[in-house]
Amino acid sequence: MKEIILTLTALMVFMPMQAKAFCGFYVAKADADLFNEASKVVMSREEDRTVMTMANDFQGDVKDFAIVIPVPTVIKKSQVNVADNKLIDHLDSYTAPRLVEYYDDNPCHQRVYMEAMRSGAAPMTSMDSEAFKEAKKLGVTIEESYTVGEYDILILSAKESDGLLKWLNNESYKLPKGAEPILKSYIKQDMKFFVAKVNVKEFESSGFTYLRPLQVAYESEKFMLPIRLGTLNAKGPQDLILMTLTKKGRVEPVNYRTTKIPTGNDIPLFVANEFGDFYKAMFATQVEKEKMKTVFLEYAWDMAWCDPCAADPLQPEELRELGVWWLDEGTGMMLPGRRAMPPQAVNAYVTRMHVRYDAKTFPEDLVLQVTEDRQNFQGRYVMRHPWNEEADCEEATAYYQDLTKRFEKEAKTLANLTGWDISDIRKKMEENGQSFDMKPHKDERPWWEQMWDNG
Amino acid sequence: MLERLRTISQDPRHFQILTLGSLLCFLFFFYDFAPAIEIIPFVVGTCLLTQYVFTKVFKLSHFDFRSPFITSLSLCLLFKASVFLLYPIAALLAIGSKFVIRYEGKHIFNPANFGIVALLFLAPDMVWISPGQWGSALWLALALAAFATLVLLTARRGDMTIFFLLSWVFFVFGRALWLGDPLSIPLLSMQSGALLIFAFFMISDPKSTPDHIVGRALFTFVTAGIAYTLQYHFQIREGLFYALFFMSMTTPLIDSFFKSQRYQWRQA
Incomplete structure (x- = not known):
């Protein structure tokens, strides 16, 4: 019996989870009503080298955009780069939780196997000498000052947090309440501050209509992501999607627990129309279950291959731009029915973590480590289409009896995962071709009409 | 029975x-x-x-x-x-x-x-x-502590666990106070399952630690200090285990300064 495998083209389903901020925090220059709810960050890490790429989907007036990020070392101009939005978006959709669909075989006949796949991509000035003097008076040292792309960047070190706070306020970076003790803690840990705002002139001449992601490369034993400042000006808990690229294996926080997002569950067909809502509800339920104390693993996989692939694999050039400097000239793994990477990029491992946090349950920055764990994991949800054409045999009767049980199980699974009302789920299933009373489909036409299909 | x-x-x-x-x-x-x-x-x-x-x-x-x-x-x-x-x-x-x-x-x-x-x-x-795999489920820590109290009551070297935990408290809370951090940060570190397993089941091993109580107090304090330094200043996540490894080598030396009776497991 021949097995036919058809792959439909990938459809994008957007999740209504908007990525809105950096892991640092926005400071409004005018009293704009800004808040950060979610941020998307890519970190590549090997040896003591880190490249951090921070997505920027700031929506307001670019003049109001400003960020302060604690960094472990002084960052020179050549260590900063402005990347393309597409890079992060590509990695995001490549690693996003996915919906897979299968079609049941004819219970009477040969197998016809189709697979479709949907990806739930998470939509998720240079200083004058006066300023230097002023800063010095307040115990703030401007270590570096430069413009990269549309951003004016300062690297600050400070002796006292109140001086730093005062200086930032004088420079009209408006800091949220409660920032001072945190700044103080970072200063004592010998952290520097990466301060960026938009150079409007550069931005206008760049021709871009949006702010591009900032990239920072540095060498430090410290492998961590500062999240503490970010909790200050957020209204309630916020989301962070952290994607890491490493040579060895999965990245995990050492000071918080990692939990795998539920995966492999069979869910009703109608979810295809509202995959974003489904994922959002499921994530919220899981967060609640874990009392918002864990980091969720959504994807962990060798970049050399994917199965199923939620998006086209990243090109070696894209990986390099995201900080994978160790990429070698290995050979890609070709597996039948799967998409393999072009032959260069094999020794990169991607981890996607999703964390919802606030200052209460995540009081400390994420301290990370690269492990040797290379086990594959993906958030994957399965829809199984029942056989809905002619089936007139004994097996079909059993098949249809089983279907009802199966649908009921799917409904329960979905209710458990999302906390949705089960009767609503059943109703939606009925409306979407999953009747709880499906019967074997018999062709009642005369045999000659069946033969020529002309009835 | x-x-x-x-x-x-x-x-x-x-x-x-x-x-x-x-x-x-x-x-x-x-x-x-x-x-x-x-x-x-x-x-x-x-x-x-x-x-x-x-x-x-x-x-x-x-x-x-x-x-x-x-x-x-x-x-x-x-x-x-x-x-x-x-x-x-x-x-x-x-x-x-x-x-x-x-x-x-x-x-x-x-x-x-x-x-x-x-x-x-x-x-x-x-x-x-x-180390983070355990998370910080407080009740897990409490259950562990309760079990361990039973162990402590019967083991003569239970004092090692107490000495070590006190030393760890000294370092991580000291750090938080110095940095001006909220105390929820050192509390998070105290709730780490790996730390508790280390404290209750590894450093308390009566066969490989100093015989004299003063020796043991010194041993645990220095171990905690080294582990803290490795973990927080050198970013070595396995700091606890390295610290105990290196300190174990000093046990004969400590024993030669503080002499006491050798421990024997009581035979059940």
Whole structure:
């Protein structure tokens, strides 16, 4: 019996989870009503080298955009780069939780196997000498000052947090309440501050209509992501999607627990129309279950291959731009029915973590480590289409009896995962071709009409 | 029956086995990233077999399964490797060290700690510890502490755990006070399951730690200090295990300054 495998083209389903901020925090220059709810960050890490790429989907007036990020070392101009939005978006959709669909075989006949796949991509000035003097008076040292792309960047070190706070306020970076003790803690840990705002002139001449992601490369034993400042000006808990690229294996926080997002569950067909809502509800339920104390693993996989692939694999050039400097000239793994990477990029491992946090349950920055764990994991949800054409045999009767049980199980699974009302789920299933009373489909036409299909 | 129970309860190792065993079960049922189930028979088997072989080689009076069993459970809980073979190797080295690396009739290293650190040195690209895997479920810590209190009551070296935890509190809370951080940060660190397992089951090993109480206090304080420095200033996540490893080597020296009676497991 021949097995036919058809792959439909990938459809994008957007999740209504908007990525809105950096892991640092926005400071409004005018009293704009800004808040950060979610941020998307890519970190590549090997040896003591880190490249951090921070997505920027700031929506307001670019003049109001400003960020302060604690960094472990002084960052020179050549260590900063402005990347393309597409890079992060590509990695995001490549690693996003996915919906897979299968079609049941004819219970009477040969197998016809189709697979479709949907990806739930998470939509998720240079200083004058006066300023230097002023800063010095307040115990703030401007270590570096430069413009990269549309951003004016300062690297600050400070002796006292109140001086730093005062200086930032004088420079009209408006800091949220409660920032001072945190700044103080970072200063004592010998952290520097990466301060960026938009150079409007550069931005206008760049021709871009949006702010591009900032990239920072540095060498430090410290492998961590500062999240503490970010909790200050957020209204309630916020989301962070952290994607890491490493040579060895999965990245995990050492000071918080990692939990795998539920995966492999069979869910009703109608979810295809509202995959974003489904994922959002499921994530919220899981967060609640874990009392918002864990980091969720959504994807962990060798970049050399994917199965199923939620998006086209990243090109070696894209990986390099995201900080994978160790990429070698290995050979890609070709597996039948799967998409393999072009032959260069094999020794990169991607981890996607999703964390919802606030200052209460995540009081400390994420301290990370690269492990040797290379086990594959993906958030994957399965829809199984029942056989809905002619089936007139004994097996079909059993098949249809089983279907009802199966649908009921799917409904329960979905209710458990999302906390949705089960009767609503059943109703939606009925409306979407999953009747709880499906019967074997018999062709009642005369045999000659069946033969020529002309009835 | 009651008499039998009393005899069993006199050996703290029974409580240790019970606690570590329940923890392992807990991991399997409730946590992701639990150790792969197939490693357990290999680690336990290798530990027991190594102990048996060395008992015969060194012509010891009897084979006692309890200590190697505790070592194997600690290894299953803490040690992670990307290559399966490394699990039995760690078990072999752990138990082997107990018989081979000795000074004046006392083994130098806590076996599980030796197994872990040896592999961290020998195969740094293939092994790791997941200190965060345990999360900070407070009640887990409390349950552990409650079990451990039972152990402490019966074990003469329970003071090591208390000394160590106090020293750790000194360092992490001291750091938070100095930085002006909220106390929820050091509390998070105190709730780490790896830290508690280390404190209750590794550093408290009566066979590889100083005999005199002052020696033990000194030993734990310096261990905590080194671990803290490695972890917070050198960003070495396995700091606790390295610290104990290095400090274990000073035990004979500390013993020579503070002399006291040698510890013997009470026979059940």
